[in-house]
Amino acid sequence: MAYVGCSKEFCLNHLTEHQQILNDELNLITNEFNEFKQTINEQKQNTQNPQNDLLIKQIHQWERNSIGIIQQKAQECRKIVLAYSQTSINDIKNKFNNLSEQIKQVQQENEFNEINLKYLRNQLIEITQELNNPTKISIKEDSQPFINEILIISSKSKFLKNNFHFL
Known part of the structure; x- marks a missing residue:
């Protein structure tokens, strides 16, 4: 008698072996998921993201330039x-x-x-x-x-x- 698993048919002897392979694959995915989750948590806690630093510096520069323009216009007035x-x-x-x-x-x-x-x-x-x-x-x-x-x-x-x- 053949059993239908995922997308293949297995005999009773190989069904247990196949189930073990699927469990191992699930464990790998779970481990990768947990590592990814840890990376997200670290990035969430770590505000020293280089891309964010660059963007924040650009915003600071825009702010300084804008304030400079306003101060210059106010002085002229x-x-x-x-x-x-x-x-x-x-x-x-x-x-x-x-x-x-x-x-x-x-x-x-x-x-x-x-x-x-x-x-x-x-x-x-x-x-x-x-x-x-x-x-x-x-x-x-x-x-x-x-x-x-x-x-x-x-x-x-x-x-x-x-x-x-x-x-």
Whole structure:
């Protein structure tokens, strides 16, 4: 009588021998599986993966570059604001000095009337208002980013956008 095993037929005498071969093969697969499991656990615990190190270094470099770009842009904007403020103050000072000369001239000539006084007063009011209410400047954020966005790309999926999103 023949017995059907996996894909071969064996006589009763060889069935036990074949079963032993299959057991040995299963033990080999189990050992390889356990070794693989150990490797996974070691890699999970060992964060010193060379590929990860390289990727982390690239992310750090991107971060430093991006921060540098932001700091440079912020410094440029601060200079513009300070320069504008200084220009505005200088303009007011020039108008004030001009008015001061006009007042001295009127006092020295001692020839003035209501029209001259009204003009001087209006000039003083105008300069005072300009000093107290300087031309407004503001900041407008551009809708186009000036820092490159980075994405983490995996060979198994297009990119890992669901879990990670970087600018």
